[in-house]
Amino acid sequence: LEIHIVPMTMNGDDERGLLLVLQDVTAIRRLERMRSEFVANVSHELKTPVAAVKGFAETLLAGAVNDEETARSFLTIIQDESDRLNRLIGDILELSKIESRRAPLQFSPIDLPAFLGRMAELLSPEAAKKSIELDVRSEEGLFLEADEDRLGQIVMNLMQNGINYTPEGGKVKVRAEIAEAEDGEEEWVRITVSDTGIGIPKKDIPRIFERFYRVDKARSRSSGGTGLGLSIVKHLTELHHGTIRVESTVGAGSKFILELPLLQP
Ligand code: ADP
Numbered sequence: 496l497e498i499h500i501v502p503m504t505m506n507g508d509d510e511r512g513l514l515l516v517l518q519d520v521t522a523i524r525r526l527e528r529m530r531s532e533f534v535a536n537v538s539h540e541l542k543t544p545v546a547a548v549k550g551f552a553e554t555l556l557a558g559a560v561n562d563e564e565t566a567r568s569f570l571t572i573i574q575d576e577s578d579r580l581n582r583l584i585g586d587i588l589e590l591s592k593i594e595s596r597r598a599p600l601q602f603s604p605i606d607l608p609a610f611l612g613r614m615a616e617l618l619s620p621e622a623a624k625k626s627i628e629l630d631v632r633s634e635e636g637l638f639l640e641a642d643e644d645r646l647g648q649i650v651m652n653l654m655q656n657g658i659n660y661t662p663e664g665g666k667v668k669v670r671a672e673i674a675e676a677e678d679g680e681e682e683w684v685r686i687t688v689s690d691t692g693i694g695i696p697k698k699d700i701p702r703i704f705e706r707f708y709r710v711d712k713a714r715s716r717s718s719g720g721t722g723l724g725l726s727i728v729k730h731l732t733e734l735h736h737g738t739i740r741v742e743s744t745v746g747a748g749s750k751f752i753l754e755l756p757l758l759q760p
Pocket of ligand 1: 656660695703709711716719720724725726749
């Protein structure tokens with residue numbers, strides 16, 4: 496609570512008074528704290544790959560460049576870390592664009608079976624590398640009103656995570672169907688992305704949609720994660736007036752359940 500006292504003069508000079516202003520600044524302070532935490536997190540996340548690039552470049556210049564094998568391995572690290580920086584910067588810009596509403600959504604009817612087929616095609620090389628089966632199916636003739644690019648980001652992120660956090664030989668399954676609303680009207684579409692992967696511990700579930708939150712930092716890093724994917728997913732889902740939740744069992748797999756209104760209000 497902030498208290499401001501403002502001296503006041505009324506009716507010319509003869510009546511003096513004080514104006515007492517009580518302002519609840521909880522929400523403002525919380526927002527300020529979140530913003531500065533985010534900036535601190537961003538700086539930390541950016542520093543790690545930059546330090547690696549610099550460190551390996553220095554070692555190369557100090558002589559390692561003369562050994563071809565060492566040089567190759569260091570240059571590969573420099574390349575990977577630069578890619579990582581690029582992904583981070585891309586995700587940070589994307590989040591800030593979404594949050595400042597600078598990019599309004601463009602809704603159009605989406606043919607879900609065809610749309611999900613394209614997503615599966617885009618990710619199939621990556622899935623094949625880990626011998627992960629991608630099983631994508633949608634109810635026939637299902638159309639959904641959404642921003643196609645943004646829906647693509649949502650579904651791609653969820654499928655990508657499914658692949659990243661599932662060991663070799665596992666399975667990632669995507670289903671799309673009409674979901675009954677509580678009043679019995681058929682007006683929601685449910686898209687589920689489930690995997691046979693490592694799962695998420697109960698205590699972490701409430702936090703995984705937070706920016707930069709990872710259950711296992713090393714694992715996220717090695718799979719190329721930025722820790723921002725699910726917060727982007729959550730934001731974009733909300734911009735579609737939908738909801739997202741997750742059910743998971745450690746060691747057995749995770750299921751992300753996305754529910755979107757069939758037509759945008
Ligand atoms: P990241 O870039 O680290 O994957 P995300 O925001 O996409 O970031 O996800 C946050 C964290 O949630 C991940 O680091 C991981 O710990 C957990 N997670 C997300 N999806 C899955 C999944 N399908 N299976 C297991 N853990 C997951």
